[in-house]
Amino acid sequence: MRYFAILVFLLFAGCSSKGLVWTGNSPKYPEVANATSFGEAVQIVRPKISQESCPSSISSQGEFEKSEAYQKRKETFRKKKEECKARNQKAIENEKGEILNSWLGRQSISMKYRPDDEVFDVTVNSIPFQIAVPIAKAESFKGSVKQFDMKFEERNGELWIVGASAEKYSSKFEIPFEIVIIGNLMFLKHLQNAMTWKDANRYCENLHGFTDWKLPNHEELKIFQNRNRFRNLQNLYWTSTSSYLIGASYGSGNSSNSEKYHTLCVRNLD
Numbered sequence: 001m002r003y004f005a006i007l008v009f010l011l012f013a014g015c016s017s018k019g020l021v022w023t024g025n026s027p028k029y030p031e032v033a034n035a036t037s038f039g040e041a042v043q044i045v046r047p048k049i050s051q052e053s054c055p056s057s058i059s060s061q062g063e064f065e066k067s068e069a070y071q072k073r074k075e076t077f078r079k080k081k082e083e084c085k086a087r088n089q090k091a092i093e094n095e096k097g098e099i100l101n102s103w104l105g106r107q108s109i110s111m112k113y114r115p116d117d118e119v120f121d122v123t124v125n126s127i128p129f130q131i132a133v134p135i136a137k138a139e140s141f142k143g144s145v146k147q148f149d150m151k152f153e154e155r156n157g158e159l160w161i162v163g164a165s166a167e168k169y170s171s172k173f174e175i176p177f178e179i180v181i182i183g184n185l186m187f188l189k190h191l192q193n194a195m196t197w198k199d200a201n202r203y204c205e206n207l208h209g210f211t212d213w214k215l216p217n218h219e220e221l222k223i224f225q226n227r228n229r230f231r232n233l234q235n236l237y238w239t240s241t242s243s244y245l246i247g248a249s250y251g252s253g254n255s256s257n258s259e260k261y262h263t264l265c266v267r268n269l270d
Contacts, residue, residue: 020152024107054084197257204265215240
């Protein structure tokens with residue numbers, strides 16, 4: 001199974017889109033399928049996108065050019081260089097929707113209806129959310145949906161989900177984490193402040209989406225440590241054994257469970 005990292009978060013205040021939509025359609029750039037991040041996928045495609053050759057240096061006019069004239073030429077050069085870079089970046093931005101769709105690949109959709117609540121529990125490639133559909137429309141909706149429009153934004157270099165919809169129905173949910181699938185394990189990386197062991201346990205147990213999140217045991221965390229593809233992995237994480245933690249760089253060891261370290265939650269997909 002290919003495993004990947006995604007930051008997912010859906011705003012309560014509505015959905016705005018900047019053109020990044022994952023539909024699961026046929027990929028335009030299949031070469032990015034194994035990229036370890038969206039940023040890496042963009043870099044793989046960048047050479048294929050038409051780019052202007054921007055000026056790299058300002059030529060000298062020799063000893064007879066006045067300083068004032070040189071400064072004017074320098075400012076003109078700077079503006080032209082910035083404008084050229086902006087046009088090249090726009091060309092990249094215009095392709096990011098296709099790059100995203102190619103990177104995430106086909107959608108695998110699971111839907112289960114809860115008639116008493118008139119809600120579908122949905123997972124799209126292991127990303128869980130709920131979508132409300134009236135019971136009179138539920139059967140036809142389930143039969144007709146082939147894909148979800150998963151809308152993304154980039155924020156400070158990271159990828160965030162900001163919407164999910166199909167036909168005329170849409171969903172709001174909150175999962176502010178990176179999801180990583182490794183074999184039969186799903187990991188959610190905690191991105192906020194460090195916490196005590198007790199708070200880390202409580203945090204995993206109260207996660208949205210599924211009811212079986214937990215702190216990883218030593219072997220599960222070692223799997224994540226050995227196979228993870230995060231570039232900003234923090235050094236020390238709690239395991240499920242009280243006062244026991246493992247470091248991404250420093251091996252494993254004991255610590256007082258009143259200390260504060262980072263949290264990683266895991267669930268089994270079997």
